Amino acid sequence: MKYHRLVIAAFLVMLLPLSSGLPTYATETPGSQPSDAKKGDVKWTCPMHPHYIASEFGACPICGMDLVKLESDGAAEAASEGQQRTAIVVAPETLQTMGVRIAKAEQTSFGRIVRSFGRISENERLQTEMSARTEAWIEDLRIRAIGDAVRKGDLLFTLYAPEFIVSQRDYLEALSGQSRTRIQSVETRLKAFGMQKRTIAELRHSREVMEFVPFYADRDGTVTMIDLRPGSYVKRGTILTRIQDYSQVWLMVSVSEKDLSFIEPGIPARVTFPNIPGREVFAKVEYVYPTIDPATRTGQVRLVLDNKDGQLRPGAYADVAFEVGTEQRLAVPSEAILKSGGARYVVASLGGGRFEPRTVTTGLISGRWTEIGGEIEAGDDIVVSGQFLIDSESALRESFRKLERLQLPLSLLKLDSAQFAMVDHFVDAALYLHETLTDGYQVEPKFLDPAIEVKTLLWPAFQHTRLAFVMEDAVKAIRDAQAAKTDSEVKAALATLVDAVAPWIREGAPDHYREKKIALWKDDGSARMWLQLEGRELNPYGKGSSSMISYSQPAPEEGAASANAAAEEMPSTKPKTMPGHQH
Structure with a gap:
């Protein structure tokens, strides 16, 4: 009987968002298809695997979760909300004072740069x-x-x-x-x-x-x-005798074996010389030698350089940059790109003194040009000087907006059904860890992977809210649980995880978890908390006394449970109970 309970528990943890009895928080009833699912314009997706899109209601073939309606507008707006920045208007006289210079994003031909060094030799x-x-x-x-x-x-x-x-x-x-x-x-x-x-x-x-x-x-x-x-x-x-003409010299370049396949005769190269500051020579590859040096794992590439003034002396070193994979790319001057919080922006000029920072992705860099993608198209006007002052004004307004969101209580956050189902995975992980301790089986790390994915999927929409702290602390605790080798380490991870999700359960969605019969308990001796289904108390920390925490009571001080995670367990003051999780 014990064996069957373990198998069923493991199976449910792998397939359902709340394996220990907590169903998906969605408007649809599992097992029944809503009436509007027959409409051709309705699409369905998996909360944990949003890349899977279906035209009919059903179960996700990857994780088995019930599909939810694809909200094309709301979800996209929520996902991008954290990345949007504020447009501003700058007076003409201020623009002149700031020295704003405008350029266009344009299609430019360049490729990837392969850098190496070479030695000058006789031709x-x-x-x-x-x-x-x-x-x-x-x-x-x-x-x-x-x-x-x-x-x-x-x-x-x-x-x-x-x-x-x-x-x-x-x-x-x-x-x-x-x-x-x-x-x-x-x-x-x-x-x-x-x-x-x-x-x-x-x-x-x-x-x-x-x-x-x-x-x-x-x-x-x-x-x-x-x-x-x-x-x-x-x-x-x-x-x-031997006579050498130095009006032309060879540059023998050592190219890494992994880059040698990109080099071929005719590829352009830019050559600079450490011993001749400011001198820059442009040449083309004349010959690629067919062998690899087994000691250095490099191949030889030969360039021919003009040397009318005799300044290029055999034996001297040179730095070489080959431009390979040349093609048309959308690019802007590199100085136009701003970096902020790991993201990349350019300031777009909308005309009439209006400016708006836009998120871009950067690609290859060649000389003064940087390849971009994202919210900029060819022909768009962008700011290449003075944009720091414009972006500072825009970022200041954005900071006030983020601060307001950060002060927003968890109870006022707006989550759609799919996002709610994702957050439920943290609770599911806490229930799973509780069950491994009370039923006496090992933690299977892969069963906790879906909960870790949640932070990646929800971060863009909620990184500037209090929910971000819940997700960060929860993911850290779950990773600790995956790496745990002993029961004491699993107990410490469970306590930290429940500390992280308790504010969300009690403040963010208390009615939801009360309806699902999720109970919050605290061990009186160590002050560590755990989650379980309502019913007979099953203390995973030992035989000491414990008490149920009402959702209306204030949560224990943050870190209290963690501080006592390694404390010695108190003697039991309650009658001994039968081990095992009662489903």
Whole structure:
């Protein structure tokens, strides 16, 4: 029999808003469909799962609660009431004094920003390396050290090599014989030894053997490697010099593996340099390397930067911001957005000196633009300077309105049937915790989840009322109950939960809970309270004496029960009763 009671109790807690006997507070009778449900324009929803909409009355397929009529106007107004702000009128002369500047919300093309860093390196495409293709001796050396600047066509050095002497004589003989095949063959041999086209042309023109073959620079640049001296002997394959053109450089950017998939050639990037304050360069991705560094988990992306003034030096670092996912977005200047209490606002200009703060949601930020959504449309006039003064005036009026709501007694709050059913989940949670203690079974945390969801659903409408304190304290107590490991922790959570909901039960809706036969009890020894159905008293805190609290009596001082939660339980002064919850 005990087992059946536990199974039935758990099942009812999971399905009904008040599992221990408290039905849904709604105008419809459970199990019967109101007559106006047949009308095609009537919709039904679940108080705990408002995203579920049905065209006919019935039960929620998620939690089993009876559906209630969807109140399209009242619920929406209540939900947004806490977010509305007051429109004000500002005189023209005051606007001029405040320095108000107006702009328009407009469609702007930008995307998400991926930030990284990079290192400047030489552009390998602008690099010339000269090596010896035959054994030779350096004669006239015009470049002497790293850093020497050269221009295209400048003489770098001359070489003496026996192969050059022999090949030149063969070339001149071929020219005299005018054998095209022989001329091309010998010319190919000269090129194979490294003789430049310009030098071959000079040889063809002069028809004289050059004892010392000249070598010229084929681009403007700077000597970055040289290990030669006049008269030096060089072997075949020896690197003679390297010339680098720094008019363009590469920026090798390390991009996180998770962001690399967004980067592709042609993506724009903004580059700044810590060592050159104020300098900003715009470039595009030239190449994305196909490998990932296993040590850093980054990939390499290459950009090409112009460097006419030579200020970008290889080895220096740069900060890079890639703009990916570029598309048209509704945006406003970032300075137009105000932050207040976790919400975002812009001040809309309605014309004629009228201004109204409007709630917006913010998205991507790019430069001076911020993507927005919400109560602003493309073309709307918004304030981008001076809006702080306008919003302060509006917020001050709004604060007075919120203060009035906060002082409003719980008994004067207006809740519709769906909202009332949600608040009943807190009472249901208290009844469930009482039953786990008196019937001796463990708390199932998932059975308390619906009560925690209540705060999220009701907060927008009641965050500035006394009901907000009830919800906050109740949710904290319920979370403590879900984490409880011992009976003493469950008892402490129950006491805190009943402390939280007692003002709502006694002041907010006493007739409702009296009709549902919900009784409020207090343990005389510890002053901790609990809720149960009317009937024989079942003290969850021990065997001590207890007394029922009338709804017309003042509630115990807030925190009294919590202060005594860990106190030792008093001896019983009443006859011992049978354990178990009587349904």
